[in-house]
Structures are given as C-alpha cells and as structure tokens.
Amino acid sequence: MFFGVPYDQLAILAVGLLGAGAITGILAGVFGVGGGAVIVPVLYELFGVVGVPVELRMALAVGTSLAIIIPTSIRSFQAHKAKGAVDMDILRAWAVPVVLGVVAGSFMARYAPPAVFKAVFVFVAGLSAWRLLTGKELNFGTGMPGRAGMIASGGVIGVLSSLMGIGGGQLGNLVMMAYGRSIHNAVATSSGLGVLISIPGALGYIYAxxxxxxxxxxxxxxxxxxxxxYVSLIGFLLFIPTSMWTAPLGARLAHALPKRKLELSFGIFLLIVCLRFTWDLVTHGLG
Incomplete structure (x- = not known):
C-alpha cells in the first residue's frame, strides 16, 4: 500500500498515464496541437480504465488538461512574443473578460453534471472538425469587433475553454481569422490566451x-x-515528460504528410471524439 492505495492500482494508473502521454505527444506532433482537444479525450478513456466514476471523469480530465498546458502555453507565448508576432492590443482587450469567463466556467465545474462538459466539447470540437473537413472559414468582415464585441467574445472564449480544458487557441484563432487576421498572427496572439486560461483554470478546478x-x-x-x-498531480507529472518525448516523432510524421491530409486526419479524429461523447450523452444522460 502507498498512502492507502494498493500498489497494483497505482501501477495501472502510472503506466496508463505514461502511455497516454506518449500517445498524446504523437497526436500533438502530427496535428500541430498541444491542448485539450487531444489531452481530454485520452485522459477521459484512461480514467475510465482505472475506475474513476463517470460523474467525476470528465471534470478530472478537463482540470488535469488545464494544468498540463500551463508550461507549454507559457513557453509558446514567450517564443511568439520574442518574435514580435503577438498582437498585444487584442490580448489586452481580451484579458479581463477571458479570465472572468474562466472563473465562471470553473465555478460551473463545481456543480455542473458531466453532460455539460461533454456537450461543450462536442460543440467546439465539432465546429473545428467542420472547418477542417470542409476547408471553410467563418467570415465576419475585416477589423476586430468593438469594445463590447471583444468583451463578449472574450467571456465566451474563457467559459468554453475552461469547460473544455483547452488553452483557447482554437476559439481565439476562429474569432481572429473570421475578422480577417492571418493564421500566423492568430496563432501567435492566441498563445497568450493559453496563459490567461490555463493558470486560473487549473486553480479553479482544484477548488471545484x-x-x-x-x-x-x-x-x-x-x-x-x-x-x-479535479487536477491529477500524478497525471501532470507523468504526462508532460512522455508527451514531450514523443511529440518530435509525431512532428516528423507530420512533415511527411501533405497539409490537407493532416487537416482531414485531425478533422476525422475530432469527429470520432465528438461521436464518442455524443454516445455517452445519449446513453448516460446527465450521469
């Protein structure tokens, strides 16, 4: 026994986390993402294998994902900022509403049934899958929205990201590109959202x-x-090293594949995850 936990159960959890980290690293390297879109579904399945009840599983996966992406989001933001690629005006306009949205999402996590987390994941990942599979982008015009629009969009990004366990990159990219920003500018600026979301989000899930x-x-x-x-410390410690070790393997594979095939592959991956969580919603309801 270790802290009252049987060694066999601890071993299954540790080995599973190492394996899940390795799988996530490959997927992240192949698809060019490192956030919850990959981490959450992998952790969700693993926590199910080790006996985490369904009413806790999704929140534990989301909270752990937010903690895992803290170091990567900080490094990514620093790298983009050093190259002068981050639009700090957009980031400053989003900062307060995004953080308030994260706080609201974390508060919801304390009381929300598992169906809420799954529904949010299906909605956001489904929208991303649609974009990737069809190759279409939303178009809201040129120039970012005014103050009210930035506050509203920032709040929505914060709430949805904290409930989905992502760093906000997918949603931030979606909004900025819909307003005519280039993919490079959108990705660089969205890296700052990861810092604003992951740190208060992880703290919020500890509380929740x-x-x-x-x-x-x-x-x-x-x-x-x-x-x-709702933050797995053993998950945080074991997930990061193996995912960082295998990510270059996935990146090498990605460079061997055409861009459109990667988009289609990631779109199909997200679609499968959406169908998985939709099945859970249908079969378990609010359970």
Missing part, C-alpha cells in the same frame, strides 16, 4: 473538485497526493 476526495474515498485517482481536486 476539492470536496470529491472525501465523497469518493475508494477512488485512488482523486486522492491526495495523487490529485488536488
């Missing part, structure tokens, strides 16, 4: 899931020192 350890004493994956609230 804090009471669950006492409610589910037999579930090792949510007990300290393996987790703090």
């Amino acid at each position: 899931g804090w009471p669950k350890a006492a409610e589910f004493p037999g579930v090792a994956a949510i007990q300290f020192p393996f987790a703090l609230g």
Whole structure:
C-alpha cells in the first residue's frame, strides 16, 4: 500500500498515464496541437480504465488538461512574443473578460453534471472538425469587433475553454481569422490566451473538485497526493515528460504528410471524439 492505495492500482494508473502521454505527444506532433482537444479525450478513456466514476471523469480530465498546458502555453507565448508576432492590443482587450469567463466556467465545474462538459466539447470540437473537413472559414468582415464585441467574445472564449480544458487557441484563432487576421498572427496572439486560461483554470478546478476526495474515498485517482481536486498531480507529472518525448516523432510524421491530409486526419479524429461523447450523452444522460 502507498498512502492507502494498493500498489497494483497505482501501477495501472502510472503506466496508463505514461502511455497516454506518449500517445498524446504523437497526436500533438502530427496535428500541430498541444491542448485539450487531444489531452481530454485520452485522459477521459484512461480514467475510465482505472475506475474513476463517470460523474467525476470528465471534470478530472478537463482540470488535469488545464494544468498540463500551463508550461507549454507559457513557453509558446514567450517564443511568439520574442518574435514580435503577438498582437498585444487584442490580448489586452481580451484579458479581463477571458479570465472572468474562466472563473465562471470553473465555478460551473463545481456543480455542473458531466453532460455539460461533454456537450461543450462536442460543440467546439465539432465546429473545428467542420472547418477542417470542409476547408471553410467563418467570415465576419475585416477589423476586430468593438469594445463590447471583444468583451463578449472574450467571456465566451474563457467559459468554453475552461469547460473544455483547452488553452483557447482554437476559439481565439476562429474569432481572429473570421475578422480577417492571418493564421500566423492568430496563432501567435492566441498563445497568450493559453496563459490567461490555463493558470486560473487549473486553480479553479482544484477548488471545484476539492470536496470529491472525501465523497469518493475508494477512488485512488482523486486522492491526495495523487490529485488536488479535479487536477491529477500524478497525471501532470507523468504526462508532460512522455508527451514531450514523443511529440518530435509525431512532428516528423507530420512533415511527411501533405497539409490537407493532416487537416482531414485531425478533422476525422475530432469527429470520432465528438461521436464518442455524443454516445455517452445519449446513453448516460446527465450521469
């Protein structure tokens, strides 16, 4: 026993996290993403294997994903900012509403049923899948919206990102490109959203899931020192090294494939995840 947890259950969790990190690194390298769009569905399946109840599984996957992307989002933002590619005016306009949206999403996570997390994931990932598979982009005109529009869009990005476990890149890119920004400018500026979302989001999920350890004493994956609230500490520690190790393998594979094939592949991946979570919504309802 280790902190009251059987060694065999701990071993299954540790090996599973290492394997999940390796798989996520390959997928992230192939598809050029490193956020929750890949991490959350992989963690969701793993937590199911090790016996995390369905009512906790999605929130634990989302909270852990937000913690995992903290270091990568900081590094990404620093790199883009050093090259002068970040539009700081947009980032400043979004900063407060995004953080407030994350806080609101984290508060919702404490009380929301699993269906809410899955529905948000299906909506956002489904929209991204549609864009990738059809090759179409939204077009709202040129020039970013005014103050009210920036506040509203920032709040929505914060709420949806915190409930989906992503760094905001997909949503930020979607909005900026819809207003005529180039993909390079959108990606660079969205890297700053990852910092604004992941840090308060992870803290919020620690708060949201804090009471669950006492409610589910037999579930090792949510007990300290393996987790703090809805953030799996063992997941955070084991996921990052293996995903960083395998990401270059995926990147090399990506360079061997045409851009359109990568878009179609990622679109199909997201579509499969959407169908998986939709099946859960149909079969489990709010459970």
